[in-house]
Amino acid sequence: MIRLDMGSKVALGFLVAMGIGALAVASLPLPDPSAFALENALSPPAWTLHPILGTDAQGRDLAARILWGARISLSVGFLGSLVALLIGLPWGAVAGYRGGRADRWMMRFCDALEGVPLVVVVLFLLAILQEYRMEMASIGLGRIHLFFFAVGALFWVPTARVARAEALRLRKAPFVEASRGIGAPTISILLRHILPHLLSTVLVMLTLTLPRVVLMEAFLSFLGLGVEAPDVSWGILSREGLETLNPLVDCWWILALPGLALTLTLLALQRLGDGLRDALSSPGR
Amino acid sequence: MNPFLRRFGAWVFTILLVHAVAFLLVRGARGGPLDSARELPPQVRAALESHYHLDAPLAEQYARALGGLLQGDLGPSMHYRGTGVSEVLAAGLPVSLALGAGGILVALLFGIVAGLGAARRPGGVMDWAVRSGASLVMGIPNFILAGLGVAFFSFVLGWLPSAGSGGPAHFILPSLALGLPFAGQLSRLVRTRGLEVLAGDAVRAAKARGLSEFHILRFHVLPRTLVPVAAFLGPAAAGMLTGSLVVEQVFTLPGIGTHFVQAALNRDYTLALGATVLYTALLGATTWASDIWMARLDPRLGSR
Numbered sequence: 195m196i197r198l199d200m201g202s203k204v205a206l207g208f209l210v211a212m213g214i215g216a217l218a219v220a221s222l223p224l225p226d227p228s229a230f231a232l233e234n235a236l237s238p239p240a241w242t243l244h245p246i247l248g249t250d251a252q253g254r255d256l257a258a259r260i261l262w263g264a265r266i267s268l269s270v271g272f273l274g275s276l277v278a279l280l281i282g283l284p285w286g287a288v289a290g291y292r293g294g295r296a297d298r299w300m301m302r303f304c305d306a307l308e309g310v311p312l313v314v315v316v317l318f319l320l321a322i323l324q325e326y327r328m329e330m331a332s333i334g335l336g337r338i339h340l341f342f343f344a345v346g347a348l349f350w351v352p353t354a355r356v357a358r359a360e361a362l363r364l365r366k367a368p369f370v371e372a373s374r375g376i377g378a379p380t381i382s383i384l385l386r387h388i389l390p391h392l393l394s395t396v397l398v399m400l401t402l403t404l405p406r407v408v409l410m411e412a413f414l415s416f417l418g419l420g421v422e423a424p425d426v427s428w429g430i431l432s433r434e435g436l437e438t439l440n441p442l443v444d445c446w447w448i449l450a451l452p453g454l455a456l457t458l459t460l461l462a463l464q465r466l467g468d469g470l471r472d473a474l475s476s477p478g479r
Numbered sequence: 480m481n482p483f484l485r486r487f488g489a490w491v492f493t494i495l496l497v498h499a500v501a502f503l504l505v506r507g508a509r510g511g512p513l514d515s516a517r518e519l520p521p522q523v524r525a526a527l528e529s530h531y532h533l534d535a536p537l538a539e540q541y542a543r544a545l546g547g548l549l550q551g552d553l554g555p556s557m558h559y560r561g562t563g564v565s566e567v568l569a570a571g572l573p574v575s576l577a578l579g580a581g582g583i584l585v586a587l588l589f590g591i592v593a594g595l596g597a598a599r600r601p602g603g604v605m606d607w608a609v610r611s612g613a614s615l616v617m618g619i620p621n622f623i624l625a626g627l628g629v630a631f632f633s634f635v636l637g638w639l640p641s642a643g644s645g646g647p648a649h650f651i652l653p654s655l656a657l658g659l660p661f662a663g664q665l666s667r668l669v670r671t672r673g674l675e676v677l678a679g680d681a682v683r684a685a686k687a688r689g690l691s692e693f694h695i696l697r698f699h700v701l702p703r704t705l706v707p708v709a710a711f712l713g714p715a716a717a718g719m720l721t722g723s724l725v726v727e728q729v730f731t732l733p734g735i736g737t738h739f740v741q742a743a744l745n746r747d748y749t750l751a752l753g754a755t756v757l758y759t760a761l762l763g764a765t766t767w768a769s770d771i772w773m774a775r776l777d778p779r780l781g782s783r
Contacts, residue, residue, distance in 0.1 A: 309493045310497055311721070311762045314754070321743035321748070321751060417740050418744060419740070439634070449626045
């Protein structure tokens, strides 16, 4: 059993609450997140009454929008991290286990990727792929699906490096040498002996990749190249908040509250990842 | 072979590779430079295509693009008619470089001062303040930080301009928004290294000679913390490159980032291609500069 420290437990509790809120938002007593109500535009948060967190420039309920945004932001974060894991883990495991020339070339490829401004390249790719949105729509792919792959492509290298280091260590382990000795094929050694031992690493890497992916989604949506309206995400809410902000009307909540949701989630994920890493690497395990 | 020469070769190779891949994608993509809302008569279209050599074989087009790249000419922009991509980027580059320099300055200044201040009395009030401040600025996404900065300093206090580019004052908030998250990371590095140095013999000897605390921090501790600082600058510059996309957008600074995002939204692929190549070149150059600085601080690192 994993023993978490107090801070990680608080972080986990916050994330679970946010997750439940995001999953159950449809059955919560909140207004429709895209229902315009111009007569209620920019009402300040009432905290205990309706609207709890105030409304935006179109009178849409901010609490509902933040929770609906959590659905998209968190699912992009989760699936994007999964894609990064699915690329990085086999890459690193194979490089570390095979060693030698294969390892050198595979890792050199990772080094080369670090010389490329990947975010810019991915933005460029996303823009070009816009030309094919009709074809993609016909096979059921939207921009949001492209996103998972784009983000996975951005963040798999660190996972691959960690997986490689672990695989290098396991390569010389007695049970791996034993199965090599009885002539087990490489693929089955990788699947049955290397990958299961990478599980705790995987858990930590997943938690540490998540905040980066969530932030990247917010970043791209903020630039107008990510999730599109009528979908809501924290990046879109921040963008709208910033656009609404002006010196004449006091409407701090419209930027500060989505920003707070995003920041707290990022901090909680980071804290949980650090806590998990400490818990899994402690000698008492 | 000289490691710096090898790095230079890798830099050139990366630029050429990114350019080639981006070129193929742009040429492969539907929606060429002549697809505007207005339908062109076939003769006009053919004339324009032959003018821009779009009817030539792909290899010849690539050879032309490569020749242009070597001469610093990235071809015409698809969106801004009659303007070359290089001109647009050349207009944006000084703004972006000023922002980047401001960001690095903020990161170094705040990061080093706060880190040393925290290392002076571990567990003290200053240490606590620096560490919480660092977690805070590292946790808040920079576009939120920028927005809150605008709300407070421009709208509530009215001290600083909220957007546009005019004079140095226009760069204060953007530089802070760009640099503070990195200052947070840097303060942690400097604090850790500073604690080690402060516990060492050199500092004990300096104290025994009765030197002032400021003198010790400035001349005995600071130089010894610079290697991790230099090592941090390479990745930090890469991060700032990404961050500047958003910060330029928030403050409507007409830098490369703004042009690039606009190009991506306007389907101006030649401009996007040029910006991508320029970003690749900038990233390589900053990483290189950080390596050179590191090798000068610690010659053992140069021979790798």
